[in-house]
Amino acid sequence: MKTIGICANMTKPLAVATVQHIEKAAERLGLHIFGDPATAACATSVKGMPLSDISQCVDAVLALGGDGTLLSVVHGLAGAPVPILGVNLGGLGFLTSVAFDELDRALECLAQGDIQITEHPLVQATVENGSDSPHTFHALNEVVVARGTTSRVVPLDVRIDGDWLTTYSCDGIIVSTPLGSTGYSLSAGGPILTPTTSAFIITMICPHTLGSRPMVISDCCTVRISTTADQCELILSADGQIGQSLAGEHEVVVTRSNRTARLIRLPNHSYFAVLRQKLHWRGTNIK
Numbered sequence: 379m380k381t382i383g384i385c386a387n388m389t390k391p392l393a394v395a396t397v398q399h400i401e402k403a404a405e406r407l408g409l410h411i412f413g414d415p416a417t418a419a420c421a422t423s424v425k426g427m428p429l430s431d432i433s434q435c436v437d438a439v440l441a442l443g444g445d446g447t448l449l450s451v452v453h454g455l456a457g458a459p460v461p462i463l464g465v466n467l468g469g470l471g472f473l474t475s476v477a478f479d480e481l482d483r484a485l486e487c488l489a490q491g492d493i494q495i496t497e498h499p500l501v502q503a504t505v506e507n508g509s510d511s512p513h514t515f516h517a518l519n520e521v522v523v524a525r526g527t528t529s530r531v532v533p534l535d536v537r538i539d540g541d542w543l544t545t546y547s548c549d550g551i552i553v554s555t556p557l558g559s560t561g562y563s564l565s566a567g568g569p570i571l572t573p574t575t576s577a578f579i580i581t582m583i584c585p586h587t588l589g590s591r592p593m594v595i596s597d598c599c600t601v602r603i604s605t606t607a608d609q610c611e612l613i614l615s616a617d618g619q620i621g622q623s624l625a626g627e628h629e630v631v632v633t634r635s636n637r638t639a640r641l642i643r644l645p646n647h648s649y650f651a652v653l654r655q656k657l658h659w660r661g662t663n664i665k
Contacts, residue, residue: 379437379488381410383460385429385451386417387443390467392478394420396442403482407489412436433458438488438642444468445561449617452500452518457637461495463488464641470656472560473518475643487644494643498557498573499597502635505614507628516635517616519558523603523630524550524583526623528610531586535604538595546590550583550612553601553632560656562618568592572649578632601632 384400386393397413401421404411411424412435418426432439433455441448441464448464455462464474465481476484487493503521504514515521525532534551536543554563556571559579564570568581569592580601581592595601605612605628614630615621624630653659 379491379493380408381412381436382488383429383432383436383439384411384413384417384424385432385439385441385447385454386413387447387467388416388420390443392467393442396465396467396478396481397421397424399481400440400485403485407485409485409489417442429454430456430458433460436460438463440465441474442467443474444471445473446618448473449518449619452639453516453617453619457516459638459640461493461640461642463493472652472656473557473641475641475647475652480644484644488642492645494645494647495640496573496643497638497640498555500635500637500639501553501555501578501597502633502637503553503614503616504631504633505622505624505628506631507626513622515614515616515620515622516637517558517619518555518639519561519617520552520554520563521630521632522550522552522562522583522613522615522618523605523624524613524615526611526613530610531584532610532612533606535606536580537602537604538599540600540602543593546582547586548582548584548590551603552579552581552583553603554579554581555597558617560653563592566592569594570653578634597634603630603632604628605630 413424415426418424441451465476466474500516535545556575559571563581612624
């Protein structure tokens, strides 16, 4: 891989230094670098262009920041089959697999093609209300239907493949991918799935009954979440990045998307090592 795009979260304290470090390393490794306009502005030899254009002329994209930056890049690529490497300049970072001190090794691996690429289906949410044209959103981690500014719990009717599951009284519902199982769903009490599992997780946000528990279902299923006309305004969000208001009667149809995200891992990457590190798992150390 000799042509690399970079997209940095310029609010991160290390962002400028990281971009300039990549610029110098690229010259040594013979890499050609493109960047989105904000990223390119802090380097002299990085050509700036919109991310949608970068996706047409690079072998890979580096997302420099945190998981939110990587999700922004996924949305910006809009399904283009360009592999993404996340470089963590922030906090927790489950999706960003490379730490700042591994950056030089990562660039060398890219230059040599010594990488692993995993492909992850996105989840798709289509909003239907019977009159307007349906709006469709795609997400790598999760789609969420939740209350907006009100403090009232809301009833949300859920069907799976046309079969009524129940009506939840809660603050909202998360439909997560396996890759997103360590995100919002985990915070709401959902399980952790390995990233290659073919499944969705349905997790309630603050359910108003102790009997409500997360569910793991096949990602071949269609999940329908219905709102009623007399409900308070709800919000649909995709990866916390984009979304729309759901005022009145709507149905949100959630399925597996035909889009995928291709994520780069370095050799010897261990998902379980990441879990142990990020979640501070200690165990008993008895072997």
